[in-house]
Amino acid sequence: MVDREGERSMAERRILNLGIDLGTSRSVIACDNGVRTFISSYVGYPKDAVSRRLMGKEIVFGEEAIKNRLALNMRRPFEKGMIKYSNYLHDKPEEFRQHKETARHLLEHLVFLARREEPDDCHIRAVVGAPALASTQNRKSLLEITNGIIHDVMITSEPFAVAYGLGILTNALIIDIGAGTVDLCRMQGTIPTEDDQITLTKAGDYIDEVLLGLIKERHKGVDVTLNMIKRMKEENSTISDKGETVTATFPVHGKPTLLDVTEELRQACRAIVPETVEGIRTLVASFDPEFQDLLKQNIILAGGGSQIGGLAREIENYMRENLGSGKVTKVEEPLYAGANGGLMLCKDMPDEYWDELKSTGKQPGASQGL
Ligand SMILES: Nc1ncnc2c1ncn2[C@@H]1O[C@H](COP(=O)(O)OP(=O)(O)OP(=O)(O)O)[C@@H](O)[C@H]1O
Ligand SMILES: [Mg+2]
Structure with a gap:
């Protein structure tokens, strides 16, 4: 034929x-x-x-x-x-x-x-x-x-x-945290429309920029690139207050120097949380009132940024303060x-x-x- x-x-x-x-x-x-x-x-x-x-x-x-x-x-x-x-x-x-x-x-x-x-x-x-x-x-x-x-x-x-891919087609809110965008999508049993979705541009790259700025501000004379910052973030990223001290060796005036970056890392990783929760609020508030609670209890994080230690818990806490309640989990294979x-x-x-x-x-x- x-x-x-x-x-x-x-x-x-x-x-x-x-x-x-x-x-x-x-x-x-x-x-x-x-x-x-x-x-x-x-x-x-x-x-x-x-x-x-x-x-x-x-x-x-x-x-x-x-x-x-x-x-x-x-x-x-x-x-x-x-x-x-x-x-x-x-x-x-x-x-x-x-x-x-x-x-x-x-x-x-x-x-x-x-x-x-x-x-x-x-x-x-x-x-x-x-x-x-x-x-x-x-x-x-x-x-x-x-x-x-x-x-x-x-x-x-x-x-x-x-x-x-996860087979979650209803009463769930997926948040894909990438490098360039955080994408939120509400599932209600159909192909999502524009009203079900939000794209935010404060994502992983934004965390890197904030982190670079904070480290340069605190450690005068440090010479680092965004690439070095990104690598360090991926190896150590955590938002939790209980985490261990994070140190990194970066050149300061040409000499490799061990720096404590714990607080800067935490602050930078937290920088995407308020806007993300505002996005959640918008999608929850415009959902059928009878199902709003179900949606808040089924927030799923995906994408490379979901690997930030303690991020799910941080979003839950922020949701609790601002939206009354929230339950956040992560996908198993973010990549x-x-x-x-x-x-x-x-x-x-x-x-x-x-x-x-x-x-x-x-x-x-x-x-x-x-
Ligand atoms: N272990 C980690 N801890 C924190 N952030 C991480 C980790 N691993 C990867 N990332 C960050 O996740 C982001 C990349 O995620 P992902 O691969 O999902 O993005 P992308 O699909 O390339 O971006 P976009 O979807 O915005 O186009 C980068 O900002 C990267 O630094
Ligand atoms: Mg992506």
């Missing part, structure tokens, strides 16, 4: 299902052939002929790029969960074009890692996570980078993908929860759904057709 393109028919072709989470900090892919992997969302391009020789390739991804960053022009293609400069299409078209191209390189690489030995003509379907309230333009840009790499694409809100859910959604959608998506171009949850 031969289809329009002269290839094997859909019925004969292997369908590869993917769940993809293109993150500001990490990009994750889960595939129904068993591959599950992630890379740091950094892409490096050799600066000159010597660095090209050193690297032996034209594009370097993830940790390898970070390690060799002095020889590379580095790009982090996503910011606040979307392709960088997406909101400055007219003011900075060249920067946007470059970052879009880089996002495409990253996606291509992830799909390459997932495909393994799959036949060249396999049909690739993917559910790609985006911030809860990504604009129509942002979703469109995301869709465009998948052209030629993925055959059928559905863009969905990242916390919805998490909820779907893979979004991609896993995307993969499940991808596999569960019937062929007719994908056909409809293709013919109408209308993505679920988008305010206007794309």
